[in-house]
Amino acid sequence: MNRTLYTALFYLGLPLVAIRLWLRSRKAPAYAKRIGERFSYGMPSLQPGGIWVHAVSVGESIAAAPMIRALLQRYPQLPITVTCMTPTGSERIHALFGDEPRIQHCYLPYDVPCAAARFLDRAQPKLAVIMETELWPNHIHQCAKRGIPVALANGRLSERSARGYGRFSKLTAPMLAEMSFFAVQTEAEAQRFRDLGARPETVEVTGSIKFDLTIDPQLLQRANALRGQWQALERPVWIAASTHEGEDAVVLDAHRRLLTNYPNALLILVPRHPERFNSVFELCQREGFATVRRSTGANVEAHTSVLLGDTMGELLFLYALADSAFVGGSLVPNGGHNL
Structure with a gap:
């Protein structure tokens, strides 16, 4: 296939492109x-x-x-x-x-x-x-x-x-x-x-x-200060970030098992795509986890089990809040993400 044929096919496919945009815009x-x-x-x-x-x-x-x-x-x-x-x-x-x-x-x-x-x-x-x-x-x-x-x-x-x-x-x-x-x-x-x-x-x-990439030297200090504000300096905190559809339920099941031995553990769950923020929040609630949305600015309390990372541009800071991390994309046939 040369560029002329490629271009012709692209023009013919523009209606499909429009349909794809419409479908994506629904979420x-x-x-x-x-x-x-x-x-x-x-x-x-x-x-x-x-x-x-x-x-x-x-x-x-x-x-x-x-x-x-x-x-x-x-x-x-x-x-x-x-x-x-x-x-x-x-x-x-x-x-x-x-x-x-x-x-x-x-x-x-x-x-x-x-x-x-x-x-x-x-x-x-x-x-x-x-x-x-x-x-x-x-x-x-x-x-x-x-x-x-x-x-x-x-x-x-x-x-x-x-x-x-x-x-x-x-x-x-x-x-x-x-x-x-x-x-x-x-x-x-x-x-x-x-x-x-x-x-x-x-x-x-x-x-x-x-x-x-240069990391702000104040990042860890700000993260430590926020954990102190949450009175969570001694809590085990882990993050599951860039998760795809199908992974969140697995992550929440792992968190439920973790709570058996570490009842004060906190999960920071960050879906990769913003259109999934609401559905993942609803999933956390259905599964019975006390969940706080980061976008609300509300404090994480002692009874909070999951912090939903539903903001943009904060992922590096959310990683800094955690003691250990899981990077999503590998529990479904997506290929994983670059650590």
Whole structure:
């Protein structure tokens, strides 16, 4: 499949994309908003001529933060346009950079030539930086047509994903050849990009950018102070974070067993997707756990058994509150999450 066939199929699939947005908006109403941006219409005013960074969702936005801050320092005269694809990613970008006047944000339009062209005509970036593996053939081709170099940052490519890309070599190889630089995490991934068509001189192993994340030295102090406010300094506290549907019941069952030996144990339960906050809270109540929602700001009392982490941008702080942690995604066929 070449890019022409890919584009035709994408256009034909747009009604399905619309249906998917509608279905997702039933659980997460934010998906029904800013739809025009997904086609390069109704976009916010963008100052042209800067650097464009694409981070598909929350995890990539957090990983990109040190790089974006470094770009702000190194190029003080340039605006930086940060795009994503999800409402949660958008919220995270606003939380990270909402006070920075040189950061401008919008959704990345879908990968059809007309939408990609309109976006680039508005942003006119001098450089495009894509986080991890969010590669869109038409966006990359439109950049190449305009002479805009495209770099992949924190690149990763599993063996399984490489096989998937390899099945569409007529689409993948020209796309990778049009890119200017690949900063990838490991040599194995570097070789996979080369095998798929990336020019060898453009591929470099740089390690994972996630290790460049700087943690606020006050974080543990604030967490300790809050536990003191809860009179929970001596309570065993554990967190189950980024859980998916089907995992919460298992976690709560484990917590019930834990309470047999540690009756004062506290569980911090953090669903990965905001649209599940209400249903998980109802599950905790049905299972008979005294539950406090973090979003209410209410104190955790001695009888509280579960704290539901239903806020955005606080996960690092919630981890700091806990003595031990379980990272979700591995109790269902999802593949787990990067620790």
